[in-house]
Amino acid sequence: MSFLDRLFGKSTTTTKEETVNMTKTKTAIVYYSSGGTNYQLAQWAAEAAEAAGSEVRLMKVAETAPQAAIDSSPGWKANAEATKDVPVATGEDLEWADAIIFSVPTRFGNVPGQIQSFFDTLGGFWFQGKLANKAVSAMSSAQNPHGGQEATILSLYTTMYHWGAVVAAPGYTDAVTFAAGGNPYGTSVTVGQDGKIADDEGVIKAAVAHQAGRTVKVGAALKSMNA
Numbered sequence: 430m431s432f433l434d435r436l437f438g439k440s441t442t443t444t445k446e447e448t449v450n451m452t453k454t455k456t457a458i459v460y461y462s463s464g465g466t467n468y469q470l471a472q473w474a475a476e477a478a479e480a481a482g483s484e485v486r487l488m489k490v491a492e493t494a495p496q497a498a499i500d501s502s503p504g505w506k507a508n509a510e511a512t513k514d515v516p517v518a519t520g521e522d523l524e525w526a527d528a529i530i531f532s533v534p535t536r537f538g539n540v541p542g543q544i545q546s547f548f549d550t551l552g553g554f555w556f557q558g559k560l561a562n563k564a565v566s567a568m569s570s571a572q573n574p575h576g577g578q579e580a581t582i583l584s585l586y587t588t589m590y591h592w593g594a595v596v597a598a599p600g601y602t603d604a605v606t607f608a609a610g611g612n613p614y615g616t617s618v619t620v621g622q623d624g625k626i627a628d629d630e631g632v633i634k635a636a637v638a639h640q641a642g643r644t645v646k647v648g649a650a651l652k653s654m655n656a
């Protein structure tokens with residue numbers, strides 16, 4: 430129903446579709462990072478999701494490692510301190526979201542225990558159907574170019590299938606994925622010995638933006654479907 434139609438009295442009611450379109454798509458960006466890389470990827474995703482018109486919550490998952498382990502690594506300790514004010518993700522945040530983007534480092538070819546621990550708290554949300562029908566995608570990093578990034582993202586998606594989420598992987602829907610290393614499951618990077626991203630940051634940022642924009646778009650479509 431157009432503005433003019435409403436002005437000239439054709440209809441005073443708002444359709445369901447219009448109501449859905451009037452509210453912004455909600456995107457949760459959930460990350461774990463001990464060295465800062467996945468925090469950076471998550472920040473780029475948040476920027477892009479906002480630019481795509483979404484309301485965004487950028488959150489870390491709760492740390493589960495003992496303080497002694499964190500203190501033993503200067504990089505880990507510094508990152509924990511630098512991100513102490515980033516809110517911790519909850520089940521309610523995921524329930525709120527139409528789209529969710531995860532970013533986690535590779536740990537022995539798998540997801541970090543910290544994100545798995547978060548998932549392990551979500552049984553009640555899953556049981557009540559509060560995690561279903563959301564658009565999701567994931568990003569990762571590892572020390573080696575073939576150190577397990579793809580396995581980590583796919584492992585995360587296994588949990589998503591159990592939720593009934595809709596995986597909005599980038600695939601090869603934009604040339605930037607080729608430039609960023611060609612991982613169709615989700616943007617991934619290699620981290621050098623210095624703890625910094627070893628790939629071209631501009632290209633990675635563009636790949637993250639494409640992935641985030643696509644996940645938001647699928648989230649918006651699902652929001653209409655769910656209404």
Ligand SMILES: Cc1cc2nc3c(=O)[nH]c(=O)nc-3n(C[C@H](O)[C@H](O)[C@H](O)COP(=O)(O)O)c2cc1C
Nearest residue numbers: 462463464465466467534537538570571572573576
């Ligand atoms: C316990 C542990 C296991 C790791 N396993 C792998 C691995 O299997 N392959 C790899 O290339 N890098 C591995 N790494 C390196 C991390 O993936 C790398 O430090 C991380 O991607 C950096 O991300 P962050 O800065 O967000 O923490 C491991 C690091 C730790 C601490």
